[in-house]
Every structure is written in structure tokens, then in C-alpha cells.
Amino acid sequence: GLLSQLNFQDPEAGRSSDAENGKVQNTSLQWLKCHNLSSTSCPFYQELDQSKCLWKGAEVSECEGASQSGVSSPNSGDDGDSETETEGDSESYTRERARQVRLPFSVEWIVDLNRNDFQQLLKQQVFTQEQLEFVHDMRRRSKNRLAAQRCRKRKLECINDLQCEINKLKTEREKLMMERSHLSQLRLKTCHSVSALCQKVCNEVNLKPDQLQVLAQYTSSDCPLSSLFPHVDSFVSQPDSLLQPQASLSACFGHLDMYTAAEEAPSSSTTDTVKGDGQRPL
């Protein structure tokens, strides 16, 4: 029987008398019923009906006088303004203020009213200016308290999502780095193969200077093949060959095929190297 919370009878009394409980219960219930307020809009309704109008965790009030030191200050017995000394304990302070302004309803109940019900309450019930200010303040702070909780929850979720995104991007980066490394090795391997092939071709076929020039066109500075033609300017002037090595090599061998088709000649040497001025050294 902590119905005293409904109208904030003297907290030092611990609890109200049954007579007071009944009076407060009737006040709220009558008001609810008189104004056709939905019980769903008032979570307090059921508790009212069961004579159990409690604060959240209202067990505190059982020993409120002893444990809530913020309220149970030497001044708590009178109606003096204890604002400065009770701000640290919001719930106790609220309760104390409600008692001071003699609010006929539970703060929680008023706070939980939806907008329409609250407006209706204001129209039907006469409140003093002090009670009105208190009630509006309580509603504002209560709603803001919940809003802050939602806001913080969202912020944490946002931080968590961003952290997941970071992890995902890090994983993606690692994957791309590995792929790049793999492709780099593959390109190097391919270049070596082409280089060896070119050396073989150069050794086996008597390439003319202009044929060598054509071959050189499709080499790049970072490919071993370029070592075959170190003096040819076009080595570094073929950026496309870097971007499209397959196309370049294909074109390269296309040209070679064109040149070598007519004068195909086997050679026994595969170890000789091409060097010097771009002309065939052999």
C-alpha cells in the first residue's frame, strides 16, 4: 500500500492511511472515468484500479525518510524550498516538490498522459500556477530524459555501425592488397615468359631493325623485355602497354607473326642475348 505516491503525502510518513489512499484513488479514477480517458494512455490506470499507484522502484519510499538523505534533510519536514539541496536526487526532489505544491495526482501518471489527455486534464482540473509550472516541468524533463536515452542509444548504434564499416573496409583492403600482390607477381612472371620468348625469337629469327623497333614498341620500362631494347625511347612512351599488357603483347606478336611468317627459320641457340643499340646483336 504505497498509494501515497499518487498525491505525495508527507514522505516522512512512509505511507498514507487507507482513507487517504482511497481518496486519492477515487480522485484519479473518477477523473479518468469522467473524461473517458483510455487506460492504454495511462499505464497508471491499472495500478490505480489495484490500489497500487507506485513510482518506478517505489520500494524506496518504504524507508524514504531514512534512506533518501537528499530529501530527508533537516528542511524536508517543512514546505521550504529545498531545491538547491535536492537537485542531486531527481526522483526524490520531484516527489518533494510535488508534495510542496500539493499535486493531486501522481507525477508519473501525469507524465505518462498523452498530449490530448493532458490537455483535457488542464481544461477540466484547476491547477495553481505553481502546480502548472511543476507539471509542465516534470513532463518536459521526463520526455527529454527518454529522448536523451533514445539519442544515446542511436549514437552508440551509429558508432557500432561505423566500426563494422571500418572493419569491413579493412578486410576489403587486405583482400585487394593481396590481389594486387598476386597480380603483380603474375605480371612479372608473364613478363619473364615474354622476355624469354622474345630472346628465343630474336635468336632464332633474323629480325630486321624495323622489326626490332616494332617489337620494342610493345615493351615497357618495368618489364624485363625492355632489357632487350634498353636504348629505344618508345619503351617508356607506351603507357597503354602498362594498362593493357595482354592487348599490347597480342599486338606485338601479331606484328611479329606478320614479319616472321615469310622468313621463318629455326635456330639452335636460345641463350644468346639481345644487346647494344637495338639492332640484332648476333
Place this chain on the structure above:
DNA sequence: TCGTGATGTCATGAG
């Protein structure tokens, strides 16, 4: 005693 996370509150802007 200091750092830190949780929470309440206020001020303010947007809808």
C-alpha cells in the same frame, strides 16, 4: 585521486 561511462538536465534548432 583521476579517468570514464551512465544518466539527467538544459538550451536550442528543426519539424
Place this chain on the structure above:
DNA sequence: CGCTCATGACATCAC
């Protein structure tokens, strides 16, 4: 124009 909500900033408390 008043109300509600979201959010940054600050204060307080507990650990």
C-alpha cells in the same frame, strides 16, 4: 505560436 523531438553540452554520480 506552441508543442515535441533530437542532440550537443554540461554536471553529477558510481565504479
